[in-house]
Amino acid sequence: MRKRCASSADSDNSSSQVMMADSASSDEVAVIGNTDLTSSESENNLINTMVERGTALLNKMEINVAEAEKRTGKNTVNMQETYTVYLIETRPAETVQEGGTPAIPDTLWRRYSEFELLRMYLLVTYPYIIIPPLPEKRAEFVWHKLSADNLDPDFVERRRVGLENFLLRVASHHVLSNDKIFFNFLTEEKGWREAVFETGFQDKADPRLKSLSAMFRVKNPDKRFIALKHYGDELNTIISQLLRVRARVADRLYGVYKVHGNYGRVFSEWSAIEKEMGDGLQSAGHHMDTYAASIDDILEEEEHYADQLKEYYFYTDAVRSVCRKHELIQYELEMVAQDFANKKQQKEELATGTVRVFSLKGMTSKLFGQESQEQREIRLAALEQSICEGEELVKLKNTECQEFVRTAWEDIERFKEQKDRDLREALISYAIMQISMCKKGIQVWSNAKECFNKM
Amino acid sequence: MSEQTVPADLPEHMLDLDEDDDLEVFSKNTSLVDGNPVPNSPGSMVNQYRLEEDDEQQHDANAKDLFITVDNPESHVTAIETYILYSVVTKTTRSEFDSCEYEVRRRYQDFLWLRSKLEENHPTLIIHPLPEKFVMKGMMDRFNSDFVESRRKSLHHFLVKISEHPILSYSEHLKVFLTAQDLTPHKRQGTSFLSWMGETMRSVANSVRGLRSRPEEVVRMQEYVEDFSSKISCVDKVAQRIIKEQREYLEELKQYGPIYAQWAGLEEDLADPLRGVAGCVEQCRKESEEQIQHLSGELVPVLHEYVLCAETLKAVLRRRDNIQAEFEAKDEILATKKVDQEAMRDEVDALADRVELANNALKGDWSHWKNSMRADLKSAFISTAEKNVDYYEKCLAVWEAFLLTQKADGGERREDV
Numbered sequence: 001m002r003k004r005c006a007s008s009a010d011s012d013n014s015s016s017q018v019m020m021a022d023s024a025s026s027d028e029v030a031v032i033g034n035t036d037l038t039s040s041e042s043e044n045n046l047i048n049t050m051v052e053r054g055t056a057l058l059n060k061m062e063i064n065v066a067e068a069e070k071r072t073g074k075n076t077v078n079m080q081e082t083y084t085v086y087l088i089e090t091r092p093a094e095t096v097q098e099g100g101t102p103a104i105p106d107t108l109w110r111r112y113s114e115f116e117l118l119r120m121y122l123l124v125t126y127p128y129i130i131i132p133p134l135p136e137k138r139a140e141f142v143w144h145k146l147s148a149d150n151l152d153p154d155f156v157e158r159r160r161v162g163l164e165n166f167l168l169r170v171a172s173h174h175v176l177s178n179d180k181i182f183f184n185f186l187t188e189e190k191g192w193r194e195a196v197f198e199t200g201f202q203d204k205a206d207p208r209l210k211s212l213s214a215m216f217r218v219k220n221p222d223k224r225f226i227a228l229k230h231y232g233d234e235l236n237t238i239i240s241q242l243l244r245v246r247a248r249v250a251d252r253l254y255g256v257y258k259v260h261g262n263y264g265r266v267f268s269e270w271s272a273i274e275k276e277m278g279d280g281l282q283s284a285g286h287h288m289d290t291y292a293a294s295i296d297d298i299l300e301e302e303e304h305y306a307d308q309l310k311e312y313y314f315y316t317d318a319v320r321s322v323c324r325k326h327e328l329i330q331y332e333l334e335m336v337a338q339d340f341a342n343k344k345q346q347k348e349e350l351a352t353g354t355v356r357v358f359s360l361k362g363m364t365s366k367l368f369g370q371e372s373q374e375q376r377e378i379r380l381a382a383l384e385q386s387i388c389e390g391e392e393l394v395k396l397k398n399t400e401c402q403e404f405v406r407t408a409w410e411d412i413e414r415f416k417e418q419k420d421r422d423l424r425e426a427l428i429s430y431a432i433m434q435i436s437m438c439k440k441g442i443q444v445w446s447n448a449k450e451c452f453n454k455m
Numbered sequence: 456m457s458e459q460t461v462p463a464d465l466p467e468h469m470l471d472l473d474e475d476d477d478l479e480v481f482s483k484n485t486s487l488v489d490g491n492p493v494p495n496s497p498g499s500m501v502n503q504y505r506l507e508e509d510d511e512q513q514h515d516a517n518a519k520d521l522f523i524t525v526d527n528p529e530s531h532v533t534a535i536e537t538y539i540l541y542s543v544v545t546k547t548t549r550s551e552f553d554s555c556e557y558e559v560r561r562r563y564q565d566f567l568w569l570r571s572k573l574e575e576n577h578p579t580l581i582i583h584p585l586p587e588k589f590v591m592k593g594m595m596d597r598f599n600s601d602f603v604e605s606r607r608k609s610l611h612h613f614l615v616k617i618s619e620h621p622i623l624s625y626s627e628h629l630k631v632f633l634t635a636q637d638l639t640p641h642k643r644q645g646t647s648f649l650s651w652m653g654e655t656m657r658s659v660a661n662s663v664r665g666l667r668s669r670p671e672e673v674v675r676m677q678e679y680v681e682d683f684s685s686k687i688s689c690v691d692k693v694a695q696r697i698i699k700e701q702r703e704y705l706e707e708l709k710q711y712g713p714i715y716a717q718w719a720g721l722e723e724d725l726a727d728p729l730r731g732v733a734g735c736v737e738q739c740r741k742e743s744e745e746q747i748q749h750l751s752g753e754l755v756p757v758l759h760e761y762v763l764c765a766e767t768l769k770a771v772l773r774r775r776d777n778i779q780a781e782f783e784a785k786d787e788i789l790a791t792k793k794v795d796q797e798a799m800r801d802e803v804d805a806l807a808d809r810v811e812l813a814n815n816a817l818k819g820d821w822s823h824w825k826n827s828m829r830a831d832l833k834s835a836f837i838s839t840a841e842k843n844v845d846y847y848e849k850c851l852a853v854w855e856a857f858l859l860t861q862k863a864d865g866g867e868r869r870e871d872v
Contacts, residue, residue: 231721234721235718235721238714238717238718238721239718241714242711242714242715242718245707245710245711245714246711248707249704249707249708249711251707252700252703252704252706252707253704255700255703255704256697256700256701256704259693259696259697259700260693260697262689262693262696263690263693266686266689266690266693267690269686270682270683270686270687270690273679273682273683273686276829277829277832277833280833284836419725420722420723420724420725423725423728424724424725424728424861427728427729427731427732427861428728428858428861430732431732431735431854431857431858431861432858434735434739434850434854435851435854435855435858438847438848438850438851438854439847439851441843441844441846441847442844442847442848442851445840445841445843445844445847446840446844448836448840449837449840449841449844452833452836452837452840453833453837455829455832455833455836
């Protein structure tokens with residue numbers, strides 16, 4: 001059962017007026033019409049949207065990362081370690097009868113490193129696709145009240161949500177969702193690792209892509225890709241700045257609210273020595289305690305917002321990765337084309353006897369005397385062969401490059417739309433959170449004022 | 456209040472208070488022609504001051520016939536020193552005053568003089584404290600406008616409290632303070648500094664001996680004052696801590712909003728909502744600044760005044776103890792030593808009367824003070840709560856307006872497709 005999904009769809013629309021696209025052809029997005037929507041419901045909408053985009057895979061099955069559990073075991077160097085495993089649930093996507101019990105899901109456990117392996121496989125196998133990111137391995141951008149410990153239950157919970165998000169992103173991608181290895185990740189507990197390695201994807205991985213400093217001097221860079229790369233870099237910088245400052249703001253706001261708790265304590269003690277003022281002070285003090293306590297939930301909700309931003313922060317790496325792959329392909333094409341041009345030049349010189357392009361054979365023949373006509377004809381034939389091969393290679397690389405550009409831009413456009421949609425929803429949900437915080441503030445201080453009136 | 460015994464040094468006609476219904480309306484004081492506010496009738500001034508006085512006093516409002524304001528601080532430079540002079544404006548219908556309106560210039564020292572005179576003459580009345588002497592704090596000097604303004608408010612509040620006091624407001628020293636153009640000759644008169652010091656020394660010596668027993672009410676007062684002092688100090692500290700935390704929050708907010716605006720520069724479709732959020736954050740920051748101003752301008756000064764009040768209360772109780780100690784000391788001598796019985800007896804009786812007067816004065820003033828305290832703090836807390844509600848309401852409006860723009864955009868976008 002799509003637990004969170006069902007709760008929003010089945011429950012009365014008084015809590016959320018989400019308009020779901022009911023046909024796969026429509027790809028418009030749900031608009032949040034009610035400001036009482038909580039951020040978790042907003043996240044729910046995100047998932048609904050992905051699901052509604054209707055890939056074949058998602059039409060067949062529902063995917064959940066339902067639980068997280070601690071395990072201990074021996075690692076590769078035979079040392080004890082504690083790690084977390086996540087329960088992946090899949091069940092057929094038939095609609096459930098009202099009151100009927102949902103189908104029992106198939107389940108298997110995966111740990112974070114297996115998710116990483118899956119993602120690496122996808123990166124190499126689909127280099128023209130912007131691969132969805134995984135949630136952070138270690139807690140970054142924390143404000144000090146929030147634990148930076150990987151085993152902290154809140155962190156584990158947020159990671160569980162992030163992993164589910166990752167799987168749904170992949171499952172709703174019209175290309176990635178058809179991948180067999182991905183399907184097996186969801187369904188085959190045993191032997192999955194072996195199967196991944198059997199694909200030999202590690203060999204396809206170009207080490208040059210990993211190295212950030214490797215610069216390919218591309219003669220005719222594609223302007224669109226250059227622009228995209230710059231955008232990716234700038235987005236990365238700005239989101240990381242935003243996340244850092246947001247964490248600091250949260251920290252400060254926490255301080256402001258918590259200090260008000262001291263009012264609660266003092267008013268309570270003070271009320272004991274007053275006659276007429278006592279009751280008013282005492283009850284006002286309770287409201288101050290409420291106010292101080294309210295910040296915990298407020299900031300907990302804001303973490304969801306931060307997570308939404310974080311996802312796109314991590315997405316920028318995937319964008320960068322596609323740009324680099326394109327650079328590499330472009331570079332190889334240019335190398336191959338250059339090589340082809342050189343060979344043709346050589347042939348021309350050999351045929352006409354002029355030396356314009358340096359070749360070792362040419363130099364040695366100059367130094368050690370002319371070669372015979374026979375030798376020349378042999379060399380010419382070999383060169384002709386090489387040129388033919390070269391031409392084929394150029395055609396191949398050209399096609400490869402064009403194909404890459406075409407498919408990449410398709411995915412980039414898709415990504416841009418997705419990003420604009422998701423981030424706009426995130427900003428709206430942030431506004432909703434602020435509104436909720438203001439409403440709570442109004443209530444508490446109005447109540448406090450009533451109590452002061454009774455002093 | 457009607458049960459109070461009248462201390463010896465009060466003017467005779469204080470008892471005529473309720474019979475005085477002379478409502479002289481217009482001022483005869485021509486020095487007010489230049490730019491001063493148009494003189495009001497005391498009746499209409501009741502409304503003007505109603506906002507400043509607590510609700511408690513409203514039933515007395517019709518009887519209130521002495522209105523004082525402290526205003527217009529100005530630097531005054533002499534060869535020796537520079538100091539601030541405040542305008543003290545008095546409007547009254549009381550017959551002890553020759554005129555209905557007065558304006559004098561006073562400096563902080565003059566207020567100190569007034570208060571010490573009042574304390575001298577009414578040792579067991581609770582006299583509202585003055586703002587503290589200036590203490591060098593970092594770069595701020597005593598001519599800093601925030602400091603001067605907060606001091607002005609406290610001085611004003613001090614005079615208002617005195618003017619409302621049923622006994623103190625009739626003090627001759629107060630009259631002199633409010634009316635004399637030059638205070639200097641008056642300052643030289645009266646109990647000299649040395650004799651006042653001598654009195655204090657004797658009091659200290661007496662109190663060391665210990666009292667036989669304090670009246671029950673006094674014991675209760677003492678306990679209350681101890682507790683109140685610690686509680687009000689704590690509240691004062693909490694309020695100041697809140698301001699500090701809030702200022703740090705604002706510092707971070709200052710950086711937060713602009714990042715959204717910067718991001719908007721990178722985007723196309725997303726630019727609009729990003730700029731919207733940047734604007735909201737900036738607006739809320741401004742509202743938060745206003746809220747802090749209110750806290751430090753309205754709540755903290757009141758809390759601080761009552762921290763000082765607690766010290767005043769302790770001093771009053773000490774003086775009362777001293778009066779009792781003096782009596783007990785003489786009484787003991789009478790009982791144990793070979794002295795002139797008759798002469799001594801008269802002295803002891805006089806001291807016993809003094810004790811009784813002191814206790815009654817304190818008792819009467821105690822409930823007056825408690826009511827005043829309750830009213831002041833209640834109003835300050837209410838005002839703070841109102842300002843907080845106002846702050847959140849303004850921020851709510853800002854974010855809701857943003858949401859509305861996003862919904863409108865969303866609707867349009869869907870229609871375009």
